[in-house]
Every structure is written in structure tokens, then in C-alpha cells.
Amino acid sequence: MASSVNLTVKLGNIIFKNPVLTASGTFGYGIEYQKYLDLDKLGGFVTKGLSVVEKQGNKPPRIIETPCGMLNAIGLQNIGVDKFIFEKLPKLKDVNTHIIANIYGSEVSEFVELTEKLNEQDNISALEINVSCPNVAQGGALFGKDPDNVFVLTSAIKKVSKKPIIVKLTPNVDDIAFIAQAAQSAGADAVSLINTITGMVIDTKTKKPFLANKTGGLSGPAIYPVGVRMVYEVYEKIKIPIIGVGGIYNSNVALQYLMAGASLIQIGTANFVKPDISKEIIEGIRTYLDEEGFKSVSDIIGIAHN
Amino acid sequence: MASSVNLTVKLGNIIFKNPVLTASGTFGYGIEYQKYLDLDKLGGFVTKGLSVVEKQGNKPPRIIETPCGMLNAIGLQNIGVDKFIFEKLPKLKDVNTHIIANIYGSEVSEFVELTEKLNEQDNISALEINVSCPNVAQGGALFGKDPDNVFVLTSAIKKVSKKPIIVKLTPNVDDIAFIAQAAQSAGADAVSLINTITGMVIDTKTKKPFLANKTGGLSGPAIYPVGVRMVYEVYEKIKIPIIGVGGIYNSNVALQYLMAGASLIQIGTANFVKPDISKEIIEGIRTYLDEEGFKSVSDIIGIAHN
Amino acid sequence: MELKILENIEIAQNTFSLKIDNPNLFDALAGQFFMVRINGFNYPLLRRPFSIADFNENYIEIIYRVVGEGTKILTKKKAGEFIDILGPLGNGFSDIGTGKKIFLVGGGIGVAPLIYLKNVIESQYRLPYKAYFGFNFKEEIYVDFGEIATMDGSVGFNGNVVDLVEKELDENSIVFACGPTLMLKRLAYVCYDKNCKMQVSLESRMACGIGVCLGCVVETQDGYKKVCDNGPVFDYREIVWQAL
Amino acid sequence: MELKILENIEIAQNTFSLKIDNPNLFDALAGQFFMVRINGFNYPLLRRPFSIADFNENYIEIIYRVVGEGTKILTKKKAGEFIDILGPLGNGFSDIGTGKKIFLVGGGIGVAPLIYLKNVIESQYRLPYKAYFGFNFKEEIYVDFGEIATMDGSVGFNGNVVDLVEKELDENSIVFACGPTLMLKRLAYVCYDKNCKMQVSLESRMACGIGVCLGCVVETQDGYKKVCDNGPVFDYREIVWQAL
Ligand SMILES: Cc1cc2nc3c(=O)[nH]c(=O)nc-3n(C[C@H](O)[C@H](O)[C@H](O)COP(=O)(O)OP(=O)(O)OC[C@H]3O[C@@H](n4cnc5c(N)ncnc54)[C@H](O)[C@@H]3O)c2cc1C
Ligand SMILES: Cc1cc2nc3c(=O)[nH]c(=O)nc-3n(C[C@H](O)[C@H](O)[C@H](O)COP(=O)(O)OP(=O)(O)OC[C@H]3O[C@@H](n4cnc5c(N)ncnc54)[C@H](O)[C@@H]3O)c2cc1C
Ligand SMILES: Cc1cc2nc3c(=O)[nH]c(=O)nc-3n(C[C@H](O)[C@H](O)[C@H](O)COP(=O)(O)O)c2cc1C
Numbered sequence A, B: 001m002a003s004s005v006n007l008t009v010k011l012g013n014i015i016f017k018n019p020v021l022t023a024s025g026t027f028g029y030g031i032e033y034q035k036y037l038d039l040d041k042l043g044g045f046v047t048k049g050l051s052v053v054e055k056q057g058n059k060p061p062r063i064i065e066t067p068c069g070m071l072n073a074i075g076l077q078n079i080g081v082d083k084f085i086f087e088k089l090p091k092l093k094d095v096n097t098h099i100i101a102n103i104y105g106s107e108v109s110e111f112v113e114l115t116e117k118l119n120e121q122d123n124i125s126a127l128e129i130n131v132s133c134p135n136v137a138q139g140g141a142l143f144g145k146d147p148d149n150v151f152v153l154t155s156a157i158k159k160v161s162k163k164p165i166i167v168k169l170t171p172n173v174d175d176i177a178f179i180a181q182a183a184q185s186a187g188a189d190a191v192s193l194i195n196t197i198t199g200m201v202i203d204t205k206t207k208k209p210f211l212a213n214k215t216g217g218l219s220g221p222a223i224y225p226v227g228v229r230m231v232y233e234v235y236e237k238i239k240i241p242i243i244g245v246g247g248i249y250n251s252n253v254a255l256q257y258l259m260a261g262a263s264l265i266q267i268g269t270a271n272f273v274k275p276d277i278s279k280e281i282i283e284g285i286r287t288y289l290d291e292e293g294f295k296s297v298s299d300i301i302g303i304a305h306n
Numbered sequence C, D: 001m002e003l004k005i006l007e008n009i010e011i012a013q014n015t016f017s018l019k020i021d022n023p024n025l026f027d028a029l030a031g032q033f034f035m036v037r038i039n040g041f042n043y044p045l046l047r048r049p050f051s052i053a054d055f056n057e058n059y060i061e062i063i064y065r066v067v068g069e070g071t072k073i074l075t076k077k078k079a080g081e082f083i084d085i086l087g088p089l090g091n092g093f094s095d096i097g098t099g100k101k102i103f104l105v106g107g108g109i110g111v112a113p114l115i116y117l118k119n120v121i122e123s124q125y126r127l128p129y130k131a132y133f134g135f136n137f138k139e140e141i142y143v144d145f146g147e148i149a150t151m152d153g154s155v156g157f158n159g160n161v162v163d164l165v166e167k168e169l170d171e172n173s174i175v176f177a178c179g180p181t182l183m184l185k186r187l188a189y190v191c192y193d194k195n196c197k198m199q200v201s202l203e204s205r206m207a208c209g210i211g212v213c214l215g216c217v218v219e220t221q222d223g224y225k226k227v228c229d230n231g232p233v234f235d236y237r238e239i240v241w242q243a244l
């Protein structure tokens, strides 16, 4: 690869060596993938969602395959932020890539507490705020569906955070650009989209929803056209960078997200199919840019709007 | 098939011989399929969306394949209601199945006009109102995303219609049950869901959205978990019958919709893959009911909620 | 219809001939096509359209170029397996016996339907014809008749097939053409200029192939027409070439 | 890892043996499994988990039952083609040489990993063991050792394998078991009763197979544990059987 293409992307003060990250919940705490992939090759990776205290998650069954996709209802099982800091982060100290901590709370105060704890970790480059989770604070409908909630939460986190804040948005809304605008107004440094689309599979043998949680989140190749569309829509409405995620399984789809307006992309479900897929995608992007005569990946970000 | 299973389903006064319909826009005006399928075997079929005057539709390209799905942006090209009545309906006069006319207007008044014209056609069993179309009346956001719009439109049509009214809902909303409730309150006899999910594919060669219309509607197997989930949600909130549609490609998925709460189902994109798929699905439902010892298809409608 | 595969072999670079057992249940015109199901499951989802490259009591032949995932998977099918085809669909070439001088002009994989047309002209109409086929380079060529043009000059005329055939055409000619859109467009402008007749077989992305999805339309003088059932063969004067 | 298929043949009704060339790059324990990619494209999307039915310097064997779309497609793979496998994954059977009387108890396709375990016991530990395998009927049987129970009585003991093995177990036994969940549950209650040792290999829907998706968990005395990397082999006392 004696290519002179510049793959670096800036998000605030952070420089990513390339636009390819791996997505929360599909890459563990990074360590699990070291056997399959040199993590240093990645632009960065996002941890499994962390909460203040360890969470057991939902009852099984938690996953089920669907055409070109899968549903999951893990229920944010995680080891808790303290264990993450003391047991996982030290093992990652020699890794030369950006680690983004994905955080999740059931109250605004919990998000703030998580932010404060992670403030002190030099190893963490940014926080990704998962607002796409059910039953936060006011209960009832999904928290992240309401732009006011997103504004209040983002502002509260921004006030205490020493790190850039990425707000991760749910696609299960009328108008995702409106939510993105709320995040931007509250000071978010970037938004990432999309989280999973709510779905259900029914087991015709038991005549019940297959997942113990009944509904689950649809991810995988099936959803990529929805993600690309939403990135395209949001790009026209906000100025902060967008991180594109949803169904990326090869460099062509990754490029579609970049062209729609994403500065960085995340690979989720595809990691399960091919643990080293992100490496292939990085190379695929490089080859494309080379062949098309682009000097830098930033030349194609949002190019589909021209 | 010497089976004694009762497949009939009632919707208001209409009795469908089985719960399998074919979906608007994927079955032409029925006539095209007579070569592949005995239309009399169907519970019924829904015509391509009809407007007051003939519509040319969108510029090509209009379709693109995606993983286990496709995007379309036909733009409701159709021959207009008069031509339909004078050229197509007479050819269907000997067909012994329910014909549902799908209608589409750019103003409430157009919907009313269409309803009045179709009132006089004995051959038409019901009307399906496509409120999932962009730029109706108030312009801006999708008409059918606003429960108030749906209420006003449904009421206006109900006032003049001599036939049962089915309101077809868009999935591109926060809370589809809310829209379904608005339709119910306005007197709708049934709702059908889901229409397509908005998506985009970008052509990395031209660096532009692939479809001339930029965005298109995602249909096909990829979306079925979203449709099943929405039918399940809506079933808990309304009393009128639900027609389930979205990604049905075999009897297992059809059964999932029925168990989620649909009284009838529609087959769309799968018709393109196998023109006689609806026959297979009817037989598959019958076999399942037989094997599981159900006497009637109505025994499983909504059973997943038990 | 599930039919048995007799043969599926590479006949030129990235170009395969698929021969399918002919059940002799239907007739097929040159210019018509089949919608072929690649797999028995959901992926790739849609059927792929392929022209009829030959048709006789023994077999149906399709000649296809490997361009994407569907055609790649198709190459794995082996003799003895079954394949699900829908068709024959669309309108074939017509007015063949009009007394005009017949020209077959094809480019690349677009030569395929003209092979069947040639067989029909020879066996049914017994008329003289001239054939001109363009390819990019030698290794792509899969046809054993007609004058050849190659873009790299490795075989026959060095350049575009339109430039090769242009001087032969006049108002007494009827051209049957199939190939890349750009080639057909160039040829259309030549035919307007020479005032000759031409029927072109067009390509378009298709979902249904039977006229119901309205996905495959092309702009014509009378508005949008469906390539699958108003075509794929059109009189070139119908087409709004500027829109292509 | 893309490895060459040596053989893929039906060895019993709906049951196939897939032998893959062993590159001798890794070791594998009895009880471990591979995540197998069915196709080179997106469908079916996820890898399928299969236990190791045998492993030696020449080949890796998987024995699989055709139950759904993935396994159906797998039957079409031919010798000479390549297949993408990830592994070996998870924890195998352990404490084999504890001096206890060894029992292998398997049901249906769950017998597969016990074949490899038997080979390991014979070649590595050279210990005596007894094997009890249950099937539904004769045509399903694909194993040539051990005592057989069939539900229809067509071969061996007429009934459930748990009933067959029950009387043999006592506090000096160690059982290695794999099979349908209901069978394992029954066996677990027997083992609690007889106070014997047992390791069970569990099944669960998996997305990643490497411990990151948290999709495959099973309820244990210490909360949810991942079948893929805390298992698939567990001490039966760890499992909350009532939750299964
Ligand atoms: C009437 C007609 C006749 C044709 N005859 C032949 C023939 O004889 N031999 C041959 O090799 N090809 C022919 N084609 C083109 C052929 O259909 C495509 O090359 C093929 O569908 C590509 O499939 P893929 O999965 O390999 O490519 P992909 O690009 O992966 O396919 C993605 C989608 O795009 C569609 N698509 C891609 N390219 C084309 C195209 N050029 N035209 C229409 N749809 C396309 C596919 O059908 C599919 O839905 C014909 C097309 C039409 C419309
Ligand atoms: C650790 C482990 C070892 C296994 N070893 C074997 C073996 O040696 N031989 C064998 O025949 N089978 C084995 N299985 C079961 C095997 O994985 C499934 O039968 C197979 O995945 C079914 O795939 P399908 O596409 O045919 O079925 P589908 O039902 O079409 O598959 C749909 C989805 O469900 C999953 N799935 C379906 N059944 C099971 C199941 N029983 N366990 C886990 N996931 C399932 C599939 O992986 C897929 O994601 C094992 C399972 C596990 C977890
Ligand atoms: C098993 C699984 C677990 C996930 N867990 C999280 C999580 O903890 N936090 C989060 O923000 N997103 C989570 N996601 C969502 C992904 O990060 C991603 O947004 C989504 O899967 C769409 O991308 P994909 O189609 O590439 O997988 C999870 C997804 C999967 C499949």
C-alpha cells in the first residue's frame, strides 16, 4: 500500500488515522478482537455501553437472525464503569488508536456521573452518549425520541465533560434531523447515527415473540439504506460532524455513508461475520480514493449533496 | 387439500375467503398476474395507487436492489381513476375475489373525488387510502406522519364513502399506534401497515444518490421484523382490524403477522420474485393451522399477545 | 419454471454460456428475455433479466457477463442443477422481412440477443444480413460471425463499432441493435442522420419484468414506457435519447 | 480461515459429515466449536456454530443435522470448495483424567462432540469409558459405538437415553453430556440425585461466537454467562436449569 491518500479525519481536536471505527456493543472492550485484528489499524473503536453499576441485561433469548440482519435485545449487559476502568482500560494502554466510551444511564445524573469518572481516563478520547435506550428518567416512550430530552441531557453532560461528546441517535423517529439539531444546540461535538431499528420476530412454534424482551433492535446489511438516508438528511441540517453507522459490510457501503455526509463510520454487526472486516474496509476506501484520484478522504465527505 | 380449516376473515361486512391479499403497487391492476395465478384463489388484491388524473411518476432510475430488499421511487405513476374504471375494471368483472382500490391525492378534495368515483363501482370492495405520500396539501413533511392530518382526511373520506375505508400508514414515525388511533377515531374501518421505510443508496461511481428521486422506499424481506413489531404495537391500541404488510415472503412470516394481530396480510415485493407466491402462502397457512389443530385462522390472530 | 441446466461454461473472458433444457412448452422471439432467479432463497432478492441468445427444440441459451454478485453466483451453477426462469418476456425484434437491408449491430454482451436473431433470420426468413460487433478487446469476443471492431484494435476494426457500420447505412437499411446505452445513442444519431430504420433493445433495472412495478421505465415521445413489457425492443425514434 | 473441504456426505437421515483439510495450525479440544460461514455473501448473515466431531492431523470433522436454511445450503458444498471457519472457540471438556468412571451421554446431533471426546479418551488418556446415545429412530443413528436408545425402540433400548443410563450413575461417575436441552435437564436432575459429576455442552443462538455480542447467555448461579466463551461446556451445577 504505497498510497499517498490521506485518510485522516479530524473531530474537534482528535485526529483519527482513518475514518473507520467499530460500533458499540459489537466490539466488546476491544481486547477480544486483538486475536483477529491489529487494533492500531483502526481509526478507533467504541466500547460496549457502560453504566454506573454493572448490569445483567435481559433474559435470553436475546438474538435472532432475520433476512440480511439480526435483532438483539441484550439490554445493555455490561461490567459497569469502574470495572471497565480498573480491569479493561489498563490492558489497552499500549493500543495506539482512539478509544471512545459509550455510556448509558437511567437518569441524567447517572450520565453525569459516568462522564466525571471517564474524565480522568487519558486513554479515552471521547464519549458516545447512547440516548436510544428505553425508560430513562421520565419513563414511557424512548428517551432519545424527544428533542427536549436530548437537549437537556447533552447540555448536562457537556457542562462537566473534558472530552468531546458524541450523541448517538435512534432512527425510530419522525425526523432525525430535528433531534440532531437539538444535540448540536446543546453543544454536542458530533452525532452518530443510526442505532438499531425496533423490530420483532414471532416464533410460530411457541406463538410468542421470539425474544424474551419481545422487541429487539434490527441491525446488519438490511438496514443500510435507512442509515445512509438519515445521514444524508442530517448533513443538510447540522454543522457538527456525523458518524455514520448501520449495516456497513463492505467499503462500498462505507463510502456511501461518507458521501452522504459522515466524517467517520462505524462497523457493527459485520464484525460478527468477519472479525477483521474493518481492515478490509479501510483498504477498500483507500483503493477507491486512489483509483478515483482523490487526495484525501475529506474530499468525498458529503459529496453526494453537490 | 381436503382440509376443514376455516380460512375466512371478516372485515366489516366483507368476507375474505382467506387472509392473503396482494399489495398496492406490486400487483398492477391484477390482470397482469392472471397468467401466473388464478386470482380467484386470493383473499383479494389491492390495485396500484390511483389518482384523479393520470400521473407520469418520477424520473428513472426508480429502483435499486439492497440486501434482502429494494428501494423504489416510482412516484405513483398510474393511469388515473377514469381509465382504471373504464379500461381495467371491465376486464376484472368475472374475477371472483375482492378488489381493493388504493387511492392517492395531493389534496383532501382529490381523495374525496376519488372516493365518489369509486363509490359507483360494484366491483370494488373497499378503498385503501395511501396517506404515506409526500407533499400533500400542507406540503413539507410527509402528510401521513401527522395524526391530525390523518384524522381530517379519514373523516372527509368516511363522510362520502359507501365502501369500507382502510387507511395505509407509514412506518417512518415515532409512534405508529398514535396515527392508527387517529384513523380509528375518524371512522376508518381498518388500517394497513406498513408502507415502505425511506432509504437511500448512493452510487459510488457517480457519487450521487442512485435514484433520480434521491430517496426511495425500502421493501422486501429485510423489513419484515419492523412490520411485525408495528402490527404488534398497533394491535394493543386499536379495535379495528389491521392488515399486515411488509417483507412477507413465506407462510412463516405471514403467520408472524397474523399472530402479531393482523386480520389479513398483503404480499408486495415477493410477487416480483415469485408471481404465484401468494398461492404458496395460502397453502402454507392452511397446513400450519391444520397441523397445529386450529379450526380457523381467526384463532391465531393476535395470539402472540396472550 | 424450474428447468434443468445442461451446461454453464465460460466462453470468453468473464462471459458464460448457460444452456437450459427446453421443455418445448412455449415459443420465444429474438429480443425477448427471461427473468432468472439466482438462488432459491432471499439473496440476491430480485430476478436478473437476460436476453435469449439462442432457442431451439433442444435448449435455451443465455450468454451472460459477470458484472456483480448475482452473475458471480450464477457461474457456480452446474449442469444437472435446476434454475428458475420466468418468461419469455417482452417484445422481440419485428418487421424482419420488410425488404430493407438488414444490419445487426451489437456491442459487448449486447451481441447475445443478435445471435438468436441471426439464427431466426437464416432459418426462418432466409434473408441476407450484415453483422457488426464491437468489443473492448480480443479476449471478450464470444461470437464467430460478423465483422468485429475492438477498442484496442486487437481484432478487426480499431475503434467503435458505430464508426465501422456508419458508412454502410442508408434509408434502405433496417438496423437491429443492442449494446451499451452510449453506443446505442451514437448509433441512434447516425440513423437519424441517414434516415434509416432501427430497432434497439434497451436495458433497465427491473424488479418484476412483467409490467407491474413500473421500475424499468424509459422516457419516450409518449411519456414513460416500461422496458420490460413495452420493450425491451423499441423503435429508436420513440426514445428520448437526451434523457439517457 | 478459508479451508478446503475434503468431503461433505450424508451419513444418516438428514445428517451430514463435513471433513475439512486440517492445516495443523492449531489444537482443538473436544467440546470446542467452530463458527462456520455458510456463504461468501450476506445470506444467511450470521455464522453457524458447530461442535468438533473429530480432529486429527488430516482433517477436522463436523457432523451436522439439516434443520434450517443455513444447514440446507451447507449440504450443497462440495469437496474441493473452500469454507470459512472461525475457531476453535470456547472451552472443551476438562478433568477427564480424574479417576472417576467416565460416561459419555449424548442425544441426537449432540452425540457429535462426544465422538471426538471418545477419540481423545482412547488415544490420550487410555481410560475406560461407557457411552450411551439416544436417537429418535434407527435412520438417525450415525455413531458406531456405545449403547443406543431409540424413542421408537427400533434399535437398542426403547425410550429415553437418560432412563437407560440412570441406573449406572453414582457418586464415582463423571458424565460428559451433550444433546437437546430437555434431555440435559433430565440428566441434570438425575446427577443431582446421584451426586455425580457432569459437564454439559449447551447450545444457544450465537451472533459472534467470541464473547462480544452477549447474545448467547445462559442463566447460571453467578448470573448470565456466555455459552460461547464461558462455555459451551459447563459444570451442570452452575446452570439454573429451571430457566431453561
Ligand atoms: C432486457 C435485458 C436483457 C439483458 N440481457 C443480458 C444478457 O443477455 N446478458 C447479460 O450478461 N446481461 C444482460 N442484461 C443485463 C443483466 O441483467 C445484468 O448484467 C445483471 O442483472 C447484473 O446482475 P448482477 O447481480 O451480476 O449485478 P449487480 O450490479 O450486483 O446487480 C444489482 C441489481 O442491478 C440490476 N442490474 C445491474 N446491471 C444491470 C443492467 N445492465 N441492466 C439491468 N439491470 C441491471 C440487477 O438485475 C440487480 O437487480 C440484460 C438486461 C436487460 C434489462
Ligand atoms: C456450541 C454449539 C455447538 C453446536 N454443534 C452442532 C453440531 O455439532 N451439529 C449440529 O448439527 N448442530 C450443532 N449446533 C446447532 C447448530 O448451530 C444449528 O443447528 C444451526 O445453527 C442451524 O442453522 P440453520 O441455518 O440450518 O437453522 P435456522 O433455524 O435457519 O437458523 C436461524 C438462526 O438460528 C440459529 N440456530 C438455529 N438453531 C440453533 C441451535 N440449535 N443452536 C444454536 N443456534 C441455532 C442459527 O445459527 C441461525 O443464526 C451447535 C450449536 C451450538 C451453540
Ligand atoms: C449485539 C449488539 C449490541 C449493541 N449494543 C449497543 C450498545 O451497548 N450501545 C449502543 O449505543 N449501541 C449498541 N448497538 C448498536 C450498534 O452500535 C449499531 O448502532 C447498530 O448495530 C447498527 O449498526 P450495524 O448494522 O453495523 O450493526 C448494539 C448492536 C448490536 C448488534
Ligand SMILES: Cc1cc2nc3c(=O)[nH]c(=O)nc-3n(C[C@H](O)[C@H](O)[C@H](O)COP(=O)(O)O)c2cc1C
Pocket: B023, B024, B025, B026, B048, B049, B072, B074, B076, B102, B130, B168, B194, B195, B196, B218, B219, B220, B221, B223, B245, B246, B247, B248, B266, B267, B268, B269, B270, C213, C214, C215
Ligand atoms: C414498486 C412498488 C410500488 C408501490 N406502490 C405503492 C402504491 O402505489 N401505493 C401504496 O400504498 N403502496 C405502494 N407500495 C408499497 C407496498 O404496497 C407495500 O406496502 C410495501 O412494499 C411493503 O411490503 P413488501 O415488503 O411486501 O413489498 C409499493 C411498493 C413497491 C415495491
Ligand code: FES
Pocket: C205, C206, C207, C208, C209, C210, C211, C212, C213, C214, C215, C216, C217, C226, C227, C228, C229
Ligand atoms: S420491471 Fe417491473 S414494470 Fe418493468
Ligand code: FES
Pocket: D205, D206, D207, D208, D209, D210, D211, D212, D213, D214, D215, D216, D217, D226, D227, D228, D229
Ligand atoms: S455469541 Fe456473542 S457473546 Fe456469545
